[in-house]
Amino acid sequence: EQLCVVLWRMQGEPTSFQSLKRFPDAYDLSPFAECAVRWVVGVGLLKGNAQGELNPTGDLNRAEGAAILMRYSEIFG
Numbered sequence: 001e002q003l004c005v006v007l008w009r010m011q012g013e014p015t016s017f018q019s020l021k022r023f024p025d026a027y028d029l030s031p032f033a034e035c036a037v038r039w040v041v042g043v044g045l046l047k048g049n050a051q052g053e054l055n056p057t058g059d060l061n062r063a064e065g066a067a068i069l070m071r072y073s074e075i076f077g
Helices: 002-010 031-042 062-076
Strands: none
Touching (some): 002 062
């Protein structure tokens, strides 16, 4: 969730109404990160892990971080 907030802020904190209902652990999001995660999911940077979860308070491994940053680079250059 912290990386989501950083990327969201880099884009000017855009509003998103993206639903997070498909992620069973969306209720674990910190309140400060909810808008950011909605936006990151909405633009396609975050797709969830193999279990279909966001894992917002878990560790981000190098491969996951690289995938998110590559998608960000492709979309926002």
